[in-house]
Each structure stands twice: as structure tokens, then as C-alpha cells.
Amino acid sequence: MASGGGDVKLIGAWPSPFVLRARIALNIKSVGYEFLQEQLGTKSELLLKSNPVHKKIPVLIHGGRPICESLIIVQYIDEVWTSSGPSILPSDPYDRAIARFWAAYIDDKWFPTFSSIPKLQEQEAKVAAVQQVYEGLLLLEEAFIKCSKGKSFFGGDHIGFLDIALGGFLGWMRVTEKMFNLKVLDESKTPNLCKWAESFAANNAVKDVLPETEKLIEFAKIRFKPPSAD
Amino acid sequence: MDKQSEVVVFGTWASPYCTRVTLALKLKGIPYQYVEEDLTNKSELLIQYNPVHKKVPVLVHEGKPIAESLVILEYIDEFWNNCPKLLPEDPYERAKVRFWANFYDQKIAPATLSLIKCKGKERERAIADCEELMKVFEEGLERDYQGKSPFFEGENISYLGIVVGSGSCNYQAFNEAVAVTFDAEKHAAFVSWVEDLKAHPLMKEMLPPHDKLVAKIRHKFSLSPEPQA
Numbered sequence: 001m002a003s004g005g006g007d008v009k010l011i012g013a014w015p016s017p018f019v020l021r022a023r024i025a026l027n028i029k030s031v032g033y034e035f036l037q038e039q040l041g042t043k044s045e046l047l048l049k050s051n052p053v054h055k056k057i058p059v060l061i062h063g064g065r066p067i068c069e070s071l072i073i074v075q076y077i078d079e080v081w082t083s084s085g086p087s088i089l090p091s092d093p094y095d096r097a098i099a100r101f102w103a104a105y106i107d108d109k110w111f112p113t114f115s116s117i118p119k120l121q122e123q124e125a126k127v128a129a130v131q132q133v134y135e136g137l138l139l140l141e142e143a144f145i146k147c148s149k150g151k152s153f154f155g156g157d158h159i160g161f162l163d164i165a166l167g168g169f170l171g172w173m174r175v176t177e178k179m180f181n182l183k184v185l186d187e188s189k190t191p192n193l194c195k196w197a198e199s200f201a202a203n204n205a206v207k208d209v210l211p212e213t214e215k216l217i218e219f220a221k222i223r224f225k226p227p228s229a230d
Numbered sequence: 231m232d233k234q235s236e237v238v239v240f241g242t243w244a245s246p247y248c249t250r251v252t253l254a255l256k257l258k259g260i261p262y263q264y265v266e267e268d269l270t271n272k273s274e275l276l277i278q279y280n281p282v283h284k285k286v287p288v289l290v291h292e293g294k295p296i297a298e299s300l301v302i303l304e305y306i307d308e309f310w311n312n313c314p315k316l317l318p319e320d321p322y323e324r325a326k327v328r329f330w331a332n333f334y335d336q337k338i339a340p341a342t343l344s345l346i347k348c349k350g351k352e353r354e355r356a357i358a359d360c361e362e363l364m365k366v367f368e369e370g371l372e373r374d375y376q377g378k379s380p381f382f383e384g385e386n387i388s389y390l391g392i393v394v395g396s397g398s399c400n401y402q403a404f405n406e407a408v409a410v411t412f413d414a415e416k417h418a419a420f421v422s423w424v425e426d427l428k429a430h431p432l433m434k435e436m437l438p439p440h441d442k443l444v445a446k447i448r449h450k451f452s453l454s455p456e457p458q459a
Contacts, residue, residue: 053333053370067325069332079321093308094294100301105282139282 008033009061011047013040014211015219017168018070019058024164025074025088027205029081040223071103074164086158095147096161099154102143103165110136111169117176118224130182134189140166141190148192152199159203167200174213175220237262238290240276242269244438244446246397247299248287253392253436254306254316300331303392314386326374331393333370337363339397346408346451357410368420379423387430395427396437403440407447 010026010033012019026033038044043055050059050066060067060076067076078088089096113132120126147154147162154162173184185194201210237255239262241248255262267276267286279288279295288295289302291309296302307316317324341363345356371380371390381391401424404410414421427433438446448455 053366062322065322067322067329069329072325072328072332075328076321076325079324093305094291094296096308097296097301097305100304101296101298104298104301 007063009036010034011036011038011044011050011059011061012057013038015171015216015223016057017172018056020171020209020211021070021164021168022058022060022073022077023209024159024167024205025077027209028088028159029077029085031077031081031084070168071107071161071165074161078161086155087160088155088164089161090155098143098147099161102140102147102154102162105136105139106165106169110140114169114172114176117180118220126180130180133184134186137185137190137193141193144192144196148196153196159200159205163196163200167197167206170197170201171211171213171216173197175216178213178217179220236292238265239263240265240267240273240279240288240290241286242267244443244450245286246400249396249436249438250299250392251287251289251302251306253387253396253432254303256432256436257314257316257387257392258306258310258312260306260310300335300393303389314383316392317389318383327389327393330367330371330374330380330390333367334394334397338367342397342404345410346447346453361416364417364420368417371423372419377419379426381423381427387427387432391427395424395433398424399428399433399437400443403438403443404447407444407451407453409453 008026008031010019010022012022012035014037023035036044036046038047038057047057047059048055050061051057051068054068056068058068058070058073060073062076062080067073074088090099110133113129113136117126117129117133120129143162144154147156149156151157153159154166159167176182177184185197187194200206237260239248239251239255241251241264243266252262252264265273265275267273269286272284276286276288277284279290280286280297283297285297287299287302288297289305290296291305296305303316317327338360341356341360345353345360348356374380380388381395382388383391387395398420428437447453
């Protein structure tokens with residue numbers, strides 16, 4: 001199916017890991033799209049109209065119809081553009097279930113802890129959160145070994161659903177490492193994930209849209225200026 | 231291999247998340263073995279099959295475990311891709327049902343749980359939060375399904391019927407246990423969808439019995455039969 005440049009719009013913002021997921025999926029499928037960037041601190045009419053329930057980015061608009069929630073968008077992209085690019089979800093139903101399980105784990109458990117780190121004031125709480133993040137990454141390291149079956153990605157030879165789910169946060173993992181002077185992806189703890197991160201960042205579908213760490217740091221300094229705003 | 235033992239579900243009778251799974255299997259005509267778990271004394275097998283969360287439901291198919299009810303539902307639909315289908319065929323319609331399932335699990339269910347646990351002034355706030363979310367939910371579903379019940383696909387119970395109905399169909403037991411007045415008139419459409427769903431023979435078969443559920447909710451959350459103001 002030919003990629004419809006006028007037909008596909010993505011409402012988003014360059015720093016958002018959730019928006020990044022959608023962009024990577026679109027790139028995998030070579031789908032041209034118009035990227036409509038939201039300004040920090042305001043929400044456009046189009047965003048409010050397209051996602052009245054959550055009022056959040058990303059929103060994919062295809063043929064005038066909105067799709068919300070990053071992982072739902074990624075699955076939608078995979079299900080619509082079936083004949084261009086590799087499949088994003090694995091083909092085997094059990095492998096698909098495993099990919100979905102870990103993606104849900106990342107969003108429901110890992111990310112809330114990870115994103116709490118800059119907001120925690122007390123050192124003790126911070127240390128506990130970092131420890132939980134490591135434990136989660138250890139689980140994901142094990143999952144990687146099982147899912148990748150010796151290849152470079154969770155999805156095997158190609159970037160797949162779980163790569164996108166976790167990889168969306170890669171830029172912010174690097175920001176956390178620089179700003180808090182700790183290792184999030186630690187070669188001594190999660191060597192496979194470290195290698196994976198390099199491969200992921202270098203991938204054609206990722207490298208042009210993955211935000212530069214320095215730019216993200218500048219953004220973080222503005223976004224997370226205390227007192228913390230939501 | 232005995233067909234009966236190919237599919238095993240670990241669950242608890244009162245959990246709507248477990249009802250989702252058994253309902254889906256029944257709908258598809260898939261035979262399964264059911265193992266009732268005591269969550270105060272979890273079995274070795276459960277912990278082995280779901281080491282990450284140690285929760286029910288878990289589906290074990292040909293010895294391979296899958297956890298998380300929504301993940302399980304999609305697996306059931308994809309492996310046993312016979313009719314009736316659980317999810318719609320069209321990608322946009324699939325995105326819609328996934329969206330509302332996600333909204334229910336991330337917003338409605340936690341708000342309802344908060345409400346059970348709250349007392350006094352906090353409870354008033356929790357009730358207001360639930361009300362607000364229900365309004366968004368009902369209006370959104372009405373908009374997306376043009377006033378038709380989102381819980382049916384023709385004659386069959388739909389994906390949202392399974393996901394939402396497994397919890398919402400117990401609303402009367404919930405109201406009684408927690409002593410809330412759920413203003414049905416404020417949500418006439420939603421209540422009518424729920425009542426239609428409750429009348430379906432499969433739901434009648436699979437939902438936990440009312441009185442037993444009331445007692446269970448009260449016991450689980452240490453609610454006295456006559457809560458103080």
C-alpha cells in the first residue's frame with residue numbers, strides 16, 4: 001500500500017518517549033506523515049478535539065480518524081500497513097503474548113518508577129526507586145535473552161513491538177544517567193540490554209527520530225524545574 | 231494429550247479479571263481446566279507460572295503460561311481464530327476497543343478500588359472522581375458506538391462486553407457491599423447496556439453469585455455490613 005503523506009498526521013512533541021514509539025513504527029513501515037508538534041505548556045485545538053478523553057500526545061490521525069495511546073497506535077500501524085516493512089508484532093501467537101506482556105509491564109510498572117526518580121526529593125526514596133528500576137531491567141534482560149533468540153532485537157532480526165516499547169525511553173535513560181550520575185543500562189548488570197541499546201539507536205527507523213541526549217537534558221531542565229509541575 | 235488438560239486457567243471466583251478469561255474461553259467453545267487459587271496461600275505452580283506479578287488470572291496452554299487478562303484475551307482470539315471473534319476485524323475498530331479497555335483498566339477500575347478503601351471526606355471525593363470518570367466513559371462509548379450497546383457484537387458478547395461486563399455486571403453487589411448509591415439515572419445508557427449484558431445466558435452462567443460476592447467484598451476490604459457514616 002502506498003504511504004499516504006497527506007492522509008497521515010501525528011500530533012506529538014519531539015521529547016516524548018510515547019510519541020517516539022509512534023514515529024519509529026511509522027518509519028518501519030515507511031509511512032509518510034505530517035508531524036504536528038505541540039508546544040510545551042499548551043494543547044492545540046486539534047489535540048483536544050482528537051483526544052478529548054486524555055488530551056495527551058501522541059495521537060495518530062489517519063484518514064481524518066484519531067487513534068490514541070502509543071502502544072495502541074503501534075499495533076494499528078502494524079495492522080494497517082501490512083505489506084510494507086517487516087511485521088512489528090511477532091507472527092506466533094505465544095510470542096505476541098510475551099511481547100504484549102512485557103510492554104504492559106514496562107508501561108504499568110517500570111515506567112512509573114523510572115519517571116518518579118527526578119521528582120523524588122529524599123535521597124532514600126530516590127535510591128529505592130533506582131533499585132526498582134534496576135530490578136525491572138534485570139527482568140527485561142532475561143526477557144531479551146528469551147525473545148531475541150541470539151539476534152540483535154527483542155523482535156529478532158528486526159525491531160519489533162517490545163523493542164519499540166522499551167526503546168522509546170532510551171533517550172530519557174541516557175538523560176537520567178547524565179543528570180543523576182548513575183548507570184541505568186549497566187554492562188555489569190544488563191550486558192545484553194546495553195548492546196541492544198546501541199543496535200536500537202543505530203537502526204534506520206530510529207536514528208533520525210531519537211532525540212539527542214544533550215537536547216533532552218536542556219529540555220528536562222525547563223520541564224522539571226522545581227516546584228515540580230505535571 | 232488429553233484435550234481437557236491443554237488449557238488450564240488459574241483464577242479466583244470473585245475476580246472480574248479471571249471472569250474475562252473463562253468467559254472468553256466459553257464464548258469460543260474452548261474446553262479448559264480451572265484451578266481455584268487461594269490468594270492468601272498462593273500455589274507453587276502459580277508463582278512458577280507468573281513470577282513477575284504472582285497474580286491471577288494465568289492461562290497455561292500446552293504448558294506455556296500467559297499472564298495479564300487483556301494479553302490473555304488477545305492470545306485466545308489469535309490462537310483460536312474461529313468464530314465468534316473476540317476483537318473486531320477492522321484495525322480502527324480494534325484500536326477503539328483497545329482504547330476503551332485500557333481506559334477501563336487504567337481509570338475506572340482503580341477509581342472504584344479507591345472508593346472501596348475510602349472513608350469520610352475522602353470517600354465523597356472518591357465518589358465524585360468515579361462519577362466524573364463514568365461520565366467520560368459513558369459519553370465516549372455513546373459517541374463511538376452511536377448509541378448502540380458496545381457490549382454486543384450482533385448476538386454475541388463483544389470484547390468490551392467481556393472486559394467491562396466482567397466487572398460492571400457486579401455493580402449491584404458492589405453497591406451493597408460498599409453502601410454507595412450509584413445513581414442509575416445519571417448513567418441510564420450505561421446501566422441499560424449492563425442490564426442487557428447481565429441477561430445473556432453466558433453472563434448469567436459465568437458471573438459470581440450476588441450474595442457470595444457481597445460477603446467477599448466486605449470481607450476482603452474489612453467492611454462491616456453496616457458501615458458508619
